[in-house]
Amino acid sequence: MEPIVIIGSGLAGYTLARELRKLDKSVPLVIITADDGRYYSKPLLSNALAQGKTADQLAGALAPAMAEQINAEVLVYSRVEEIDPVACNVRVAQRVIAYSKLVLALGADPVRPQLTGDAVESVMSVNDLTDYARFRERIIDAKHITILGGGLIGCEFANDLSHAGHQVDIVHPAPHPLDRLLPEAAAQDLQRALAEAGVTWHLGHTATAVSHAAAGYAVTLNDGTVITADAVLAAIGLRPRVLLAQAAGIRTARGIQVNRLLETSAAGVYALGDCAEVAGHVLPYVLPLMAQARVLAATLAGTPTEVVYPAMPVIVKTPACPIAVATVAEGMAGSWQVSCVEDGVCVLFQDGQQGLLGFALTGKQAGQRQTLAKQLPPLLL
Ligand SMILES: Cc1cc2nc3c(=O)[nH]c(=O)nc-3n(C[C@H](O)[C@H](O)[C@H](O)COP(=O)(O)OP(=O)(O)OC[C@H]3O[C@@H](n4cnc5c(N)ncnc54)[C@H](O)[C@@H]3O)c2cc1C
Structure with a gap:
């Protein structure tokens, strides 16, 4: 019997595997992941610097322990390069792995800002444990940090970094932070609280260039203002990873399109988590992926079950507000x-x-x- 194959070992992939094992202890299961397969909770990444936590301290079980816990084969550092939904297999380097059912739990990529300047490559983003480790190392002696983007992740990092003793500038194109989530009165409260915590706002502006300066970097804004920084973090959004599915002829829009059974346009291929667009909704948060994991586990175990979303408030981890x-x-x-x-x-x-x-x-x-x-x-x- 061919295994159920899950691509991705983030919260979506591992939560699904755990839910599936509650219903079916023995179906063969393979998890293929491009990273090291360590279990971790991604929301901790924007809340851990002030506590002095290293990436290793944030990580949970290593891949072999996860494999044992969920009775699965976990293939690490293995990037799936191609899906063949007709032959029902995936290709990883030279190896072809057949599946009975395939689940895409591929996550999302940070959007790269459109910048000029000779230090564009030094602009960092934090979307996984490896990014976090690299960022933490870079800022350990940094005083000034500029964040591009005042959305949820940008504001959480601003709070955490200022709490950790850094001087933070945030550049955000809208007149208020978190403008896609919050009405103005709430956004103003957050803006005021973070300003009181020492954050400097550059609202209504975008960064146009990041260049090397005598010490650190010069971040140029669209009105000509130049901010000097020891490190620059981009937090301007995430884009669902759709290319692998697209190349296989699977329907995508903002995310990999799935119906309420979480099935894509290819029979037997499912998607969940940050990469998925479920009945028109792209909700890159933990509660939706948990709801998805529970129903998809039931479907994979033989009881087709549609996803239902209750109201799911989002908590913004900005202790200042x-x-x-x-x-x-x-x-x-x-x-x-x-x-x-x-x-x-x-x-x-x-x-x-x-x-x-x-x-x-x-x-x-x-x-x-x-x-x-x-x-x-x-x-x-
Ligand atoms: C800093 C930060 C803070 C957050 N805070 C919150 C919060 O407070 N509350 C909340 O609800 N949500 C929060 N979120 C969002 C939440 O963390 C995500 O919705 C969730 O972790 C996404 O999990 P995922 O498994 O879908 O994606 P990911 O964790 O990105 O996992 C994707 C997996 O797919 C693998 N992969 C990708 N392509 C391939 C390939 N071709 N071959 C093999 N493997 C591949 C990757 O290696 C990875 O293992 C936050 C996000 C960030 C970045």
Whole structure:
């Protein structure tokens, strides 16, 4: 019997394997991963510098221990170069591995900023343990750090780095940070709190060049301002890894398109996690991938099960200004209203009948997220 093959050993791949083993202890399982296959929780990466944590301290079980735990073969440092959904196999270097079912848990790539200058290659991003180790080593003696992008990951790193004693500049094109997630009143609260923590904002600007300077780097902005920095971190977004699927003729859009069974346009090939676009939703967070892993495990174990998403608020790990946000789907009728401003703000998105569709909570108000989340309609019923 050919094995079920999972490509990717991130939270999506390993969570699926664990869920599958709860339902089927013996089906042959192979996990193929381009990295070292260590288990780790990626959200820790933007919260660990101030605690002085090394990459090794953040990592959990090594690949052999994971293989034993989930009763699977784990092939590390093995990049899948081609999928053949007709012959039902994948190619890794010279080896061809046949599958009964294939799962793509490929993750997403950090978007590279469009920059000129002779130090573009020195701009770093942190999207896995190896990146974290490299970044931590680079900044150990760095005083000034410039972050390109004031979204979720940029703001979390800004908070962590300033807490760790670095001077942080953030360059962000919109007038407020986290503008894709937060209404203005909540974003302003975050902006103020991080400024009080020592972060310097360059809002409404983009970086155009990063060059070597006498000491460190010169980051030039679109209005001609030059910021000097000892290290530059890009956090301008993630793009689902779709190329492998695309080359195999599997349908992709923003992500690898799957239906609610998480099946792609190729029969017997599934996708989950950051690489997947599930019934039109690309949700690169942990709660969605866990919901996906549970139902896909059931499907692979013989009971086809569709994914259901309850409302899943996102927690922004900025201790200077804790935030919980439940976003609203684009085009949803209603409006954001500030409903309280005490020890933080509480901004609610309500429809014409005062039904709650979304919220953004900052500071102490973030504590009511569970109560409010119960009032929200499910994201995918
Ligand atoms: C800094 C940071 C902080 C975050 N904080 C939060 C948070 O607080 N809360 C939250 O909900 N979410 C957070 N997220 C998002 C969350 O971590 C991700 O949604 C999740 O970890 C994605 O897991 P994944 O398994 O889909 O992808 P990944 O972890 O990227 O795993 C992809 C895997 O695929 C492998 N791979 C890729 N291509 C190939 C190939 N061709 N052949 C073989 N292997 C391949 C890779 O080696 C890797 O093992 C954060 C993300 C980042 C970057």
